[in-house]
Amino acid sequence: MTQDLITFIGRFHPVWVHLPIGFLMIAVLFKVYAVFGNRQALEEAVNFALLIGAVSALIGAVLGFFLSQSGGYDGDLLDVHLVAGWITVFLAGIAWWVNKNPLKFSKAINYAVLGFLTLALIITGHFGGSLTHGEDYLTAYAPFGGKQEESKGRFLASVEEAEVFTDVIQPIFKNKCQSCHRPGKAKGELSLVSYKTLLRGGENGPVIIPSDVENSELIRRVTLPAGHEDFMPAEGKKPLTEEEIQVIIWWIERGNADPKVSLMEAEEGLIAWAKPRLNVQGEEKALTFSIDTAQIKTYEKMGFRIRVLSYETGALDVVLTKESFKGQVSELVQSLLPIKDQIYWLTLAETGIRDADLSLIAQFSNLQRLRIENNPISDNGISALKNFSRLEILNLNGTGVSAEGLASIAEIKTLKSLYLWNTSVSPQDEWVIKMKSNRVNVVFGI
Numbered sequence: 001m002t003q004d005l006i007t008f009i010g011r012f013h014p015v016w017v018h019l020p021i022g023f024l025m026i027a028v029l030f031k032v033y034a035v036f037g038n039r040q041a042l043e044e045a046v047n048f049a050l051l052i053g054a055v056s057a058l059i060g061a062v063l064g065f066f067l068s069q070s071g072g073y074d075g076d077l078l079d080v081h082l083v084a085g086w087i088t089v090f091l092a093g094i095a096w097w098v099n100k101n102p103l104k105f106s107k108a109i110n111y112a113v114l115g116f117l118t119l120a121l122i123i124t125g126h127f128g129g130s131l132t133h134g135e136d137y138l139t140a141y142a143p144f145g146g147k148q149e150e151s152k153g154r155f156l157a158s159v160e161e162a163e164v165f166t167d168v169i170q171p172i173f174k175n176k177c178q179s180c181h182r183p184g185k186a187k188g189e190l191s192l193v194s195y196k197t198l199l200r201g202g203e204n205g206p207v208i209i210p211s212d213v214e215n216s217e218l219i220r221r222v223t224l225p226a227g228h229e230d231f232m233p234a235e236g237k238k239p240l241t242e243e244e245i246q247v248i249i250w251w252i253e254r255g256n257a258d259p260k261v262s263l264m265e266a267e268e269g270l271i272a273w274a275k276p277r278l279n280v281q282g283e284e285k286a287l288t289f290s291i292d293t294a295q296i297k298t299y300e301k302m303g304f305r306i307r308v309l310s311y312e313t314g315a316l317d318v319v320l321t322k323e324s325f326k327g328q329v330s331e332l333v334q335s336l337l338p339i340k341d342q343i344y345w346l347t348l349a350e351t352g353i354r355d356a357d358l359s360l361i362a363q364f365s366n367l368q369r370l371r372i373e374n375n376p377i378s379d380n381g382i383s384a385l386k387n388f389s390r391l392e393i394l395n396l397n398g399t400g401v402s403a404e405g406l407a408s409i410a411e412i413k414t415l416k417s418l419y420l421w422n423t424s425v426s427p428q429d430e431w432v433i434k435m436k437s438n439r440v441n442v443v444f445g446i
Helices: 003-010 018-036 040-068 075-100 107-133 146-150 164-176 195-200 217-223 242-253 268-277 281-286 293-302 329-335 337-342 355-361 379-385 430-437
Strands: 304-310 315-320 343-347 369-371 393-395 417-419 441-443
Touching (some): 018 107, 040 075, 164 242, 164 268, 293 329, 293 337, 329 355, 337 343, 430 441
Parallel strands (some): 315 343, 343 369, 393 417
Antiparallel strands (some): 304 315
16 A cells, blocks of 8 residues: 555544544443433443444544554654554443443443543543644633733733744744644644744755745745645645735845844834734733723623623623613713723624714724624724724624725724625625635625
């Protein structure tokens, strides 16, 4: 069997591996229900689920072994994952045999085997996820969590201290490249966890050449057409934005790939783009607030639902529904101005807000999510939102926004998802196509 064929077959492992997990976990749950719910009729279902789970686990382990032969995985993590996988196969077979023969084995043995099987599944899944996505995969993008802040880079006393590689490019690599190019999974023998490993390159040699963008393989890969087999990042991961590519190009070409070159030496446009993405300590303190419980209760009496997203920063999720508020919605929106810098998520769906209210909402400079669907607002009002510097999710379903109004929305560089169901905007409109090309997920519904 040729190596290419082995790799081809092995790549079905991530698809197949969910089957044994599902079968074996449902077997355990059926067993729990059969015991505590006194449902002995379920025992046959437990036996069948364990048998199918054991067989599918065996197939998954074989596929995983084939995949491991393709290389690019850390030896220690891979060994633990492989051993844990085969232990899971073994325990699944034992669990089926023990459960099928209740007269030969005690209940204690039966339960113990199922317990060890569950533990083996968890361990195998954990190390498999670490191999594929990195050890911080589950926590890296947790809202307002420490890992999310780490992904932005080190803390700085001022913008003037920022270095292009350490504070701008390295966070880009961490967010979009290191899931495949890091210790544990260095595809093509390339690791992007440090300047030293970047310079070392991969199995085909250097990936960046100082002052020579045209011959820097990294730039070639990230600027290829998305459908090209050499395009990076591969496997459906989120590509680099145009601004991210440009800052790397500037660093290689004008900054001579110097790890210590200052951000202040870059072009004005790149500096302006990078500033909001830096962890400047002074700015962090400016965004830190205390939680005033009495104030929150006052807002709740007005009809707002308020949830604290982070006690560290004072970030709030504020919701106003048409069923809950009392009085004029414009007055209620204005009443939020004293805490506007603490509002990170805001929902005003179906509350009757109008264009004039959006100029107030535009003052909520830290907004990351804004839901204003099913309101009588138009392009004139939408234009007030264009200066948001942190907004990632915007829901305009059921509003009067048109294709022309999207020109203002397109100026929000941080936008990731835009919802436009039940509007006059078409998926074929020019601004929709442009925004999709800039990696904005534009959703129209079914």
